[in-house]
């Protein structure tokens with residue numbers, strides 16, 4: 001197994017770097033396809049996404065079925081409270097919480113396999129992302145709760161986890177990590193093309209042949225979700241109805257857009273909570289106007305992504321839960337002035353791209369292939385990563 005040691009003087013030793021590059025677990029000549037399950041709970045914490053992909057870890061990719069399973073209510077609430085307290089999310093040991101998060105993921109994978117009839121013997125690997133609770137690449141720190149060894153042991157399937165750690169330890173942003181999967185999927189599409197993920201945080205992948213540029217764009221649904229929860233007790237603004245019924249406070253949007261993040265060259269990444277403190281200005285607005293203003297902030301932060309790509313793509317494909325927000329989609333079409341479609345328009349499943357990506361990346365990890373590039377996370381060179389735990 002690849003060996004790691006911690007590079008940071010941190011009590012949790014969360015950032016790891018690969019030290020002795022041993023032989024990859026699979027050789028390039030073994031490149032037949034294998035089935036890998038990917039599992040992730042994103043920053044919205046709306047559930048655990050599980051999917052499967054049949055892949056050689058390179059150009060061959062066949063996505064399979066996907067399912068989302070909710071966190072138990074008390075666990076979701078505990079996680080939501082934790083991410084609002086950055087000091088705790090960074091420094092507390094959180095052993096009980098990490099065990100609960102791991103168990104919820106194991107239960108989700110079990111149910112996925114039962115419901116889809118996929119047997120453990122068919123699955124070569126699990127790519128286990130875990131739950132991001134704190135992300136600070138500038139101090140070389142990223143934290144995803146979840147214990148890969150427990151997943152491997154409980155399910156009897158080799159499991160790769162700690163995908164982002166080697167990247168962050170080497171000075172990379174540690175996110176986004178889905179872009180190489182986007183590249184594999186988009187190889188037959190007209191380029192340049194932009195893939196936009198509207199999750200809790202937004203991120204884009206610009207693909208033009210060998211050029212892959214990726215970065216986080218700004219808030220996607222996180223600010224709006226938290227606002228409508230506070231104001232209306234709703235977990236999100238269904239179809240963007242509330243935002244569509246309000247008036248945008250353009251002055252506030254331009255204040256939000258003065259944040260130096262938007263001019264910072266790519267690659268760059270965000271913690272879910274990064275814009276919360278500075279978005280407090282919406283508290284003085286009505287529910288409708290506040291929602292309209294926060295939604296517009298998301299839209300303008302996506303438009304600002306064009307500052308950091310070489311050519312304006314003629315087509316945007318949108319993935320993540322935000323593609324269901326009709327108001328986001330309408331405003332993006334108006335502002336970008338080109339085709340903006342959900343990824344389903346090219347046959348991809350926008351609910352499971354991230355889960356599939358971590359299955360794909362798990363296979364790449366065992367092949368010793370890069371998971372991130374200088375142009376996707378700012379690593380000094382294409383960077384392998386992930387930590388493999390054998391089932392037995």
Ligand SMILES: Nc1ncnc2c1ncn2[C@@H]1O[C@H](COP(=O)(O)OP(=O)(O)OP(=O)(O)O)[C@@H](O)[C@H]1O
Pocket residue numbers: 041042043044045046197198199200201202221222225235236237238239240319320321322324325326354
């Ligand atoms: N019908 C809908 N109308 C409006 N918004 C929706 C709808 N369905 C989902 N969403 C939004 O999508 C969000 C979830 O998106 P998604 O599952 O892609 O996020 P995530 O994967 O947790 O986040 P990230 O990609 O940042 O890790 C919800 O929190 C909600 O704001």
Ligand SMILES: CC(=O)N[C@H]1[C@@H]2OC[C@@H](O2)[C@@H](O)[C@@H]1O[C@H](C)C(=O)O
Pocket residue numbers: 042043132135142174175176177178179197199200201202203216269270354
């Ligand atoms: C640190 C972390 O978990 N970041 C997430 C988050 O959610 C969206 C955006 O911010 C992206 O950078 C990343 O998610 C996907 C899975 C990624 O790594 O591509």
